[in-house]
Amino acid sequence: MAKTTGSDETGETLARRIADLIIDAATNSPRSLQKRIGPSEVGDPCDRRLAYKLLDWPTARDDGDPIASVIGTGFHSWMEEVFTARNKVDQETGRTRYKVEERVTVRPHQLAALIVAGSSDLYDRATGTVWDWKLVGHTTLDKYRREGPGTQYRTQAHLYGLGQENAGETPERVAICFVARYHELRVHVWTEPYQRQVALDALARLDAVRARLDDDSAQATDYAHTWWAQIPTDSKAKCRFCPWFKPGSTDLTVGCPGVQSAGPARHGFESLIA
Numbered sequence: 001m002a003k004t005t006g007s008d009e010t011g012e013t014l015a016r017r018i019a020d021l022i023i024d025a026a027t028n029s030p031r032s033l034q035k036r037i038g039p040s041e042v043g044d045p046c047d048r049r050l051a052y053k054l055l056d057w058p059t060a061r062d063d064g065d066p067i068a069s070v071i072g073t074g075f076h077s078w079m080e081e082v083f084t085a086r087n088k089v090d091q092e093t094g095r096t097r098y099k100v101e102e103r104v105t106v107r108p109h110q111l112a113a114l115i116v117a118g119s120s121d122l123y124d125r126a127t128g129t130v131w132d133w134k135l136v137g138h139t140t141l142d143k144y145r146r147e148g149p150g151t152q153y154r155t156q157a158h159l160y161g162l163g164q165e166n167a168g169e170t171p172e173r174v175a176i177c178f179v180a181r182y183h184e185l186r187v188h189v190w191t192e193p194y195q196r197q198v199a200l201d202a203l204a205r206l207d208a209v210r211a212r213l214d215d216d217s218a219q220a221t222d223y224a225h226t227w228w229a230q231i232p233t234d235s236k237a238k239c240r241f242c243p244w245f246k247p248g249s250t251d252l253t254v255g256c257p258g259v260q261s262a263g264p265a266r267h268g269f270e271s272l273i274a
Protein backbone atom coordinates (compact mmCIF):
# COMPACT_ATOMS: atom_id res chain seq x y z
CA MET A 1 0.00 0.00 0.00
CA ALA A 2 2.69 2.51 1.03
CA LYS A 3 5.32 3.82 -1.36
CA THR A 4 8.70 3.13 0.26
CA THR A 5 12.24 3.95 -0.80
CA GLY A 6 15.66 3.76 0.84
CA SER A 7 19.13 5.11 0.11
CA ASP A 8 20.32 1.51 -0.30
CA GLU A 9 18.99 -2.00 0.18
CA THR A 10 19.08 -1.73 3.97
CA GLY A 11 17.31 1.62 3.81
CA GLU A 12 14.61 0.13 1.62
CA THR A 13 14.08 -2.76 4.03
CA LEU A 14 13.86 -0.38 6.98
CA ALA A 15 11.43 1.91 5.14
CA ARG A 16 9.18 -1.07 4.39
CA ARG A 17 9.28 -2.16 8.04
CA ILE A 18 8.37 1.30 9.33
CA ALA A 19 5.53 1.59 6.79
CA ASP A 20 4.23 -1.85 7.81
CA LEU A 21 4.43 -0.85 11.48
CA ILE A 22 2.44 2.34 10.83
CA ILE A 23 -0.19 0.42 8.86
CA ASP A 24 -0.44 -2.35 11.46
CA ALA A 25 -0.73 0.09 14.40
CA ALA A 26 -3.33 2.20 12.57
CA THR A 27 -5.35 -0.83 11.48
CA ASN A 28 -5.45 -2.18 15.01
CA SER A 29 -6.13 1.13 16.74
CA PRO A 30 -9.32 1.27 18.85
CA ARG A 31 -10.86 3.69 16.34
CA SER A 32 -10.27 1.30 13.44
CA LEU A 33 -11.62 -1.67 15.37
CA GLN A 34 -14.72 0.22 16.47
CA LYS A 35 -17.79 -1.64 15.28
CA ARG A 36 -20.58 0.30 16.96
CA ILE A 37 -21.66 3.38 15.08
CA GLY A 38 -20.15 6.58 16.47
CA PRO A 39 -21.26 10.24 16.40
CA SER A 40 -18.95 10.93 13.48
CA GLU A 41 -20.83 8.38 11.35
CA VAL A 42 -24.47 8.94 12.33
CA GLY A 43 -24.81 11.92 9.98
CA ASP A 44 -23.31 10.12 6.97
CA PRO A 45 -25.56 11.09 4.06
CA CYS A 46 -25.65 7.56 2.59
CA ASP A 47 -28.23 5.19 4.07
CA ARG A 48 -26.63 2.26 2.33
CA ARG A 49 -23.28 2.88 3.97
CA LEU A 50 -24.98 3.16 7.35
CA ALA A 51 -26.78 -0.12 6.67
CA TYR A 52 -23.53 -1.89 5.75
CA LYS A 53 -22.00 -0.53 8.94
CA LEU A 54 -24.91 -1.48 11.17
CA LEU A 55 -24.89 -5.04 9.79
CA ASP A 56 -21.11 -5.23 10.13
CA TRP A 57 -21.15 -6.29 6.49
CA PRO A 58 -17.81 -7.54 5.06
CA THR A 59 -16.01 -4.60 3.51
CA ALA A 60 -15.04 -4.52 -0.16
CA ARG A 61 -11.51 -3.26 0.46
CA ASP A 62 -9.06 -2.62 3.24
CA ASP A 63 -9.05 0.61 5.21
CA GLY A 64 -6.86 2.41 2.69
CA ASP A 65 -3.92 4.63 3.40
CA PRO A 66 -3.90 5.43 7.14
CA ILE A 67 -1.52 8.42 7.14
CA ALA A 68 -4.14 11.20 7.18
CA SER A 69 -5.86 9.52 10.12
CA VAL A 70 -2.53 8.99 11.93
CA ILE A 71 -1.62 12.67 11.55
CA GLY A 72 -5.13 13.70 12.62
CA THR A 73 -4.91 11.53 15.73
CA GLY A 74 -1.55 13.08 16.57
CA PHE A 75 -3.02 16.58 16.22
CA HIS A 76 -5.92 15.68 18.51
CA SER A 77 -3.46 14.40 21.13
CA TRP A 78 -1.48 17.64 20.88
CA MET A 79 -4.60 19.77 21.33
CA GLU A 80 -5.57 17.59 24.29
CA GLU A 81 -2.22 18.32 25.93
CA VAL A 82 -2.53 22.05 25.19
CA PHE A 83 -5.95 22.41 26.82
CA THR A 84 -5.14 20.06 29.69
CA ALA A 85 -2.11 22.23 30.50
CA ARG A 86 -4.29 25.38 30.47
CA ASN A 87 -7.14 23.89 32.44
CA LYS A 88 -7.93 25.58 35.71
CA VAL A 89 -10.46 24.95 38.45
CA ASP A 90 -13.10 27.65 38.77
CA GLN A 91 -13.10 28.81 42.39
CA GLU A 92 -16.87 29.34 42.46
CA THR A 93 -17.99 26.06 40.94
CA GLY A 94 -15.05 23.89 41.91
CA ARG A 95 -15.05 22.53 38.38
CA THR A 96 -12.51 22.81 35.62
CA ARG A 97 -13.16 25.16 32.73
CA TYR A 98 -12.44 22.54 30.06
CA LYS A 99 -13.59 18.99 29.61
CA VAL A 100 -10.92 17.54 27.34
CA GLU A 101 -11.47 14.38 25.27
CA GLU A 102 -14.11 13.08 27.67
CA ARG A 103 -16.38 10.25 26.62
CA VAL A 104 -20.03 11.26 26.41
CA THR A 105 -23.13 9.19 25.80
CA VAL A 106 -25.26 10.72 23.08
CA ARG A 107 -27.95 8.11 23.48
CA PRO A 108 -28.01 5.77 26.46
CA HIS A 109 -29.85 2.50 25.89
CA GLN A 110 -30.36 -0.86 27.56
CA LEU A 111 -29.28 -2.58 24.35
CA ALA A 112 -25.58 -2.02 23.82
CA ALA A 113 -26.03 -1.95 20.03
CA LEU A 114 -28.29 1.09 20.30
CA ILE A 115 -25.95 3.16 22.43
CA VAL A 116 -24.37 6.08 20.63
CA ALA A 117 -21.30 7.39 22.44
CA GLY A 118 -17.95 8.90 21.66
CA SER A 119 -15.10 11.06 22.83
CA SER A 120 -15.85 14.78 22.64
CA ASP A 121 -12.77 16.79 21.66
CA LEU A 122 -13.40 19.74 23.97
CA TYR A 123 -16.17 21.33 25.97
CA ASP A 124 -15.64 24.85 27.30
CA ARG A 125 -17.84 25.39 30.35
CA ALA A 126 -17.06 29.12 30.42
CA THR A 127 -18.74 29.69 27.06
CA GLY A 128 -20.90 26.57 26.79
CA THR A 129 -19.15 25.66 23.54
CA VAL A 130 -18.76 22.14 22.17
CA TRP A 131 -15.57 22.05 20.08
CA ASP A 132 -14.52 19.61 17.41
CA TRP A 133 -11.09 19.64 15.71
CA LYS A 134 -10.68 18.73 12.05
CA LEU A 135 -7.24 18.56 10.50
CA VAL A 136 -7.72 18.83 6.74
CA GLY A 137 -5.86 19.60 3.53
CA HIS A 138 -5.75 23.31 2.73
CA THR A 139 -7.95 23.00 -0.37
CA THR A 140 -10.47 21.09 1.74
CA LEU A 141 -10.35 23.88 4.32
CA ASP A 142 -11.22 26.34 1.56
CA LYS A 143 -14.16 24.15 0.55
CA TYR A 144 -15.52 24.12 4.11
CA ARG A 145 -14.97 27.87 4.36
CA ARG A 146 -16.99 28.44 1.19
CA GLU A 147 -19.69 25.80 1.64
CA GLY A 148 -19.92 25.20 5.38
CA PRO A 149 -19.17 21.93 7.16
CA GLY A 150 -21.82 19.75 5.46
CA THR A 151 -24.50 17.64 7.08
CA GLN A 152 -22.27 14.94 8.50
CA TYR A 153 -19.92 17.24 10.45
CA ARG A 154 -22.76 19.53 11.52
CA THR A 155 -24.72 16.55 12.79
CA GLN A 156 -21.68 15.25 14.63
CA ALA A 157 -21.23 18.60 16.37
CA HIS A 158 -24.82 18.62 17.62
CA LEU A 159 -24.68 14.96 18.64
CA TYR A 160 -21.75 15.83 20.88
CA GLY A 161 -23.81 18.75 22.13
CA LEU A 162 -26.50 16.29 23.16
CA GLY A 163 -23.83 14.09 24.73
CA GLN A 164 -22.64 17.02 26.83
CA GLU A 165 -26.22 17.82 27.75
CA ASN A 166 -26.71 14.21 28.86
CA ALA A 167 -23.58 14.63 30.97
CA GLY A 168 -25.21 17.50 32.84
CA GLU A 169 -23.76 20.42 30.92
CA THR A 170 -25.69 23.26 29.30
CA PRO A 171 -24.19 23.64 25.82
CA GLU A 172 -25.08 26.83 24.02
CA ARG A 173 -22.98 26.60 20.89
CA VAL A 174 -21.22 24.08 18.71
CA ALA A 175 -18.02 24.86 16.85
CA ILE A 176 -15.93 22.99 14.31
CA CYS A 177 -12.37 24.17 14.02
CA PHE A 178 -10.70 23.30 10.72
CA VAL A 179 -6.91 23.48 10.76
CA ALA A 180 -5.04 23.00 7.49
CA ARG A 181 -2.10 20.66 6.97
CA TYR A 182 -0.08 23.34 5.25
CA HIS A 183 3.22 25.19 5.44
CA GLU A 184 1.56 28.08 7.27
CA LEU A 185 -1.07 28.11 9.98
CA ARG A 186 -4.60 28.33 8.60
CA VAL A 187 -7.60 28.04 10.89
CA HIS A 188 -11.29 28.28 10.01
CA VAL A 189 -14.08 27.99 12.57
CA TRP A 190 -17.69 27.20 11.71
CA THR A 191 -20.12 27.70 14.56
CA GLU A 192 -23.81 27.96 15.33
CA PRO A 193 -26.08 27.77 18.40
CA TYR A 194 -26.57 24.27 19.77
CA GLN A 195 -29.81 22.69 18.57
CA ARG A 196 -30.87 19.51 20.32
CA GLN A 197 -33.37 18.77 17.54
CA VAL A 198 -30.60 18.32 14.97
CA ALA A 199 -29.19 15.51 17.10
CA LEU A 200 -32.61 13.97 17.77
CA ASP A 201 -33.49 14.00 14.05
CA ALA A 202 -30.21 12.27 13.23
CA LEU A 203 -30.87 9.57 15.83
CA ALA A 204 -34.40 9.08 14.47
CA ARG A 205 -33.02 8.69 10.96
CA LEU A 206 -30.46 6.15 12.25
CA ASP A 207 -33.28 4.18 13.85
CA ALA A 208 -35.25 4.27 10.59
CA VAL A 209 -32.26 2.81 8.72
CA ARG A 210 -31.89 0.18 11.43
CA ALA A 211 -35.59 -0.72 11.22
CA ARG A 212 -35.17 -1.56 7.53
CA LEU A 213 -32.52 -4.10 8.44
CA ASP A 214 -34.97 -6.02 10.57
CA ASP A 215 -38.05 -5.87 8.36
CA ASP A 216 -39.55 -8.91 6.68
CA SER A 217 -38.20 -8.23 3.20
CA ALA A 218 -34.66 -8.11 4.54
CA GLN A 219 -35.05 -11.41 6.36
CA ALA A 220 -36.85 -13.03 3.40
CA THR A 221 -34.15 -12.20 0.89
CA ASP A 222 -31.30 -12.75 3.34
CA TYR A 223 -29.95 -9.35 2.36
CA ALA A 224 -29.64 -10.23 -1.32
CA HIS A 225 -28.49 -7.78 -3.98
CA THR A 226 -32.10 -6.87 -4.79
CA TRP A 227 -32.70 -5.93 -1.17
CA TRP A 228 -29.55 -3.81 -1.00
CA ALA A 229 -30.60 -2.06 -4.21
CA GLN A 230 -33.62 -0.62 -2.38
CA ILE A 231 -31.48 1.06 0.25
CA PRO A 232 -30.97 4.60 -1.01
CA THR A 233 -27.71 6.35 -1.48
CA ASP A 234 -27.24 10.09 -1.60
CA SER A 235 -25.72 12.48 -4.10
CA LYS A 236 -23.41 13.71 -1.32
CA ALA A 237 -22.16 10.21 -0.43
CA LYS A 238 -18.40 10.15 0.12
CA CYS A 239 -17.78 6.97 -1.86
CA ARG A 240 -14.03 7.45 -2.11
CA PHE A 241 -13.75 6.95 1.65
CA CYS A 242 -16.35 4.18 1.92
CA PRO A 243 -15.04 0.72 2.89
CA TRP A 244 -17.82 -0.87 0.80
CA PHE A 245 -16.96 1.04 -2.40
CA LYS A 246 -16.22 -1.35 -5.24
CA PRO A 247 -16.12 0.45 -8.59
CA GLY A 248 -18.12 -1.35 -11.26
CA SER A 249 -19.67 -3.80 -8.83
CA THR A 250 -22.92 -5.37 -10.01
CA ASP A 251 -23.47 -7.28 -6.78
CA LEU A 252 -24.24 -5.12 -3.77
CA THR A 253 -23.59 -8.04 -1.43
CA VAL A 254 -19.96 -7.85 -2.52
CA GLY A 255 -19.57 -4.10 -2.82
CA CYS A 256 -21.27 -0.92 -3.93
CA PRO A 257 -20.36 0.76 -7.24
CA GLY A 258 -20.80 4.21 -5.75
CA VAL A 259 -23.30 6.97 -6.03
CA GLN A 260 -22.95 7.48 -9.78
CA SER A 261 -24.56 4.13 -10.54
CA ALA A 262 -25.63 2.88 -7.16
CA GLY A 263 -29.39 3.02 -7.55
CA PRO A 264 -32.03 5.23 -6.01
CA ALA A 265 -30.45 8.40 -4.73
CA ARG A 266 -32.15 11.15 -2.84
CA HIS A 267 -31.25 14.42 -1.26
CA GLY A 268 -31.21 14.80 2.48
CA PHE A 269 -32.62 12.10 4.76
CA GLU A 270 -36.05 13.41 5.56
CA SER A 271 -37.74 10.58 3.63
CA LEU A 272 -36.82 8.06 6.27
CA ILE A 273 -37.92 10.03 9.27
CA ALA A 274 -41.18 11.36 7.86
Ligand code: SF4
Binds near residue numbers: 237242
Ligand atom coordinates in the same frame (compact mmCIF):
# COMPACT_ATOMS: atom_id res chain seq x y z
S1 SF4 B 1 -19.95 3.38 -2.11
FE1 SF4 B 1 -20.95 5.36 -1.93
S2 SF4 B 1 -23.10 4.99 -2.44
FE2 SF4 B 1 -22.14 3.00 -1.99
S3 SF4 B 1 -22.52 2.62 0.19
FE3 SF4 B 1 -20.53 3.60 0.03
S4 SF4 B 1 -20.95 5.80 0.29
FE4 SF4 B 1 -22.90 4.81 -0.22
